[in-house]
Amino acid sequence: MSAFGAEIAADPMLFRWAGDAENGAPSVFRDAADHDKVNGVEWDLANAIAKELGKEAVFTEVQWNGLIPGLQRGLYDAVVDAQEITSAREEVVNFSTPYYVTYLQLVVLDGEEEINDLNDCKGKVVGALRNTGAVNILKEEQGIEIKQYDYEMSLLYDLIYGRIDAVLFDAPIALYYAEPMKGVRILPEPIGRLVYGVAINKKNTELLAEVNAAIARLIETGKLREIYERWNMWNPMMANYLEDYSVSDTEPTAYEAFKEMVRYNLVEKDLKKRYLSFLPVLGKGAWMTIKLSVISMIFAMFFGLFLAIVRIYGHKIFSGIAYIYIEIIRGTPLLIQLYFIFYGLPAIGIKLDSFVAGILGLGLNYAAFEAENYRAGIRSVPQGQMEAARALGMTHWQSLRFVVLPQAVRTVIPPITNDFISLLKDSALVSVITIVDLTYAYTQLAAVYYDYFGIGILVAGIYFLIGFPFAQLGRWAEKKLSMDRRRLKRY
Secondary structure (H helix, E strand, O other): OEOOOOOOOOOOOEEEEEEOOOOEOOOEEEOOOOOOOEEOHHHHHHHHHHHHHOOEEEEEEOOHHHHHHHHHHOOOOEEOOOOEOOHHHHOOEEEOOOOEEEEEEEEEEOOOOOOOOHHHHOOOEEEEEOOOHHHHHHHHOOOOEEEEEOOHHHHHHHHHOOOOOEEEEEHHHHHHHHOOOOOEEEOOOOEEEEEEOOEEEOOOHHHHHHHHHHHHHHHHHOHHHHHHHHOOOOOHHHHHHHOOOOOOOOOOHHHHHHHHHHHHHHOOOOHHHHHHHHHHHHHHHHHHHHHHHHHHHHHHHHHHHHHHHHHHHOOHHHHHHHHHHHHHHHHOOHHHHHHHHHHHHHHHOOOOOHHHHHHHHHHHHHHHHHHHHHHHHHHHOOHHHHHHHHHOOOOHHHHHHHHHHHHHHHHHHHHHHHHHHHHHHHHHHHHHHOOOOHHHHHHHHHHHHOOHHHHHHHHHHHHHHHHHHHHHHHHHHHHHHHHHHHHHHHO
16 A cells, blocks of 8 residues: 555554655565556565554655655654664664664676775775765775765666766665676675664654564564565575574575566567556656646746735835845755755644645745746836826726736746746656655656666656647747737827
């Protein structure tokens, strides 16, 4: 069962957990045959824990950087997604008993002879996933230039294209991403030691005890080892950690199925059929993007007009407040504003649904820019127009409404249209607050199919098809208003 970004009321019969299916295997990823189905070693683990707890597992899909903030906010009960237990993370969340122990491995190009271990990377550029133990280990070494990435495939492609010299991955990620790739090889030497645990809100100590007990039962019954063996992730460190050196007959069936999926996905056959199968998933993402963009832009236009009027005609105190708001919003990144609205405001008791937070973030941001568009449009109307209207007996508000604003709107239609196209593209940022939009759907599919190029062109085409009618509508409105203006001049 999935709940994408929705806040679910606390229910003692639910085990609400979160992961990032966008980054993919082996932790949590979308099934290539059924895009609505989620799979992965930690999908199996979370469901096994829920079963031990006597609860139903409810999955919430969240981007990696939002997992811990969402946990702190109470959007879900736990994070089960290769969360390394570090002192920094332990300051903000509690961790369960470790359920997996592994190491890091270097990935280099085939034929690379200079790099055989981490010491050989000095003076070279090494890539790693952002906010992981790999970055911390690289920082401890001297003379290594570190490049951080958000996606596994971005690292491997940059390695193949010669932008970096090596990649430092968690061993499971190397197994699932580097091993199937042609042109790269995994160095066998283990590096460091990583420990994964279930992240739980510090206030929920009762759940922490329950999860620890559940993991203990999974270890005792051998279920935990069985899960990792099916995904080909059982290793000597796990054997030492659990003191389990017995011989098992569990086959790596899940791993073999994944390899077959990857092999099929890398073969360029039936691409037309494959891309057509993406349309339902991309269609859902596109519809979310359209809804979010249109509602946000309408809000931005009306609030921006209000800000412009207050700034020009309001009392100096209110005009100053409007000016400060506009400058602060224009001077800070939209991404930071979205984080603040969705993850920051709950600290003062304001909790917003992800869709509402997305509309507010985009709307409030673009309202500042629309306010400046309106202000420029109003200033472009000669002062004599207002004076003539007042001389005819109109009130200040009537003069503004019936004389100044209609002329100003004609002037600002082109920049407003351009801003809407920009907002349409900026809406991709809402994926950080758990909204599955068109861009998020793209990254999910690309991670499953190892195809950023073809799917990227398809998604770019969809964005163009969404934006082009609105651009044409803006040109039509601009042309019509210009014609009306020319008719008025004749009289």
